Amino acid sequence: MIDTAALRTEQLASASRVVREDAMPFDQPTLIAGADVGFEQGGAITRAALVLLRYPSLSLVEYRIARIATTMPYIPGFLSFREYPALLAAWQQLRQKPDLLFVDGHGLSHPRRLGVASHFGLLVDVPTIGVAKRRLCGHAEPLEDAVGSRRPLLDKGEQIGWVWRSKARCNPLFVSTGHRVGLDSALLWVSRCMKGYRLPEPTRWADAVASRRPAFQRWLAQHPAQDEGGAG
């Protein structure tokens, strides 16, 4: 069994250390990363993908994949404990570290203010932003249809994130502080990494690599085996 009471206590202690304001050690980022996790063999294997994109061209320059045995089931509110071991393994394989990292999931917009984006950012001490496709907690006023429409995501009297329409006729994204990136900056950086799709490029590429999408297969074909390009 899993002692969720102990995990809650651990999260609350860690959450108090999350930096919610801008404390990014760069003027303009050179490398922005994206992280995503997938599962194999009915969930027995956790597969994490990390991609590095050059900014502002947003071209893929490196990717790493880590596969390890799954140690935790999925429990809403405790996603980070299930995913961070694999993310850490992929992170350690990177030749270069990014200035900023987009994590697939929530950051501040979490019941105890420590979603996977915040938790991982704290662990590796890097600025992170949480980009989630669905709501975990909190509420927002109805969002307008126009691209770029936004509403603060509120919970217990405080803003914990943004509900943002990244693309027309698509469900909105939930953007929040991960670590060292303020809420407004988080949305600003996500908007700067868009290329016409629902998801920002770092997240989109991480998903493409993790799920071996055709787009990634084509990229591989055009980028001949560079030993430091990376498979895992």
Add this chain to the structure above:
DNA sequence: GCGACAG
């Protein structure tokens, strides 16, 4: 008690 519930 009942519904909600990242990936």
Add this chain to the structure above:
DNA sequence: ATCTTGTCGC
């Protein structure tokens, strides 16, 4: 998340 075909809409 993952298992999976076609299908509706822009």
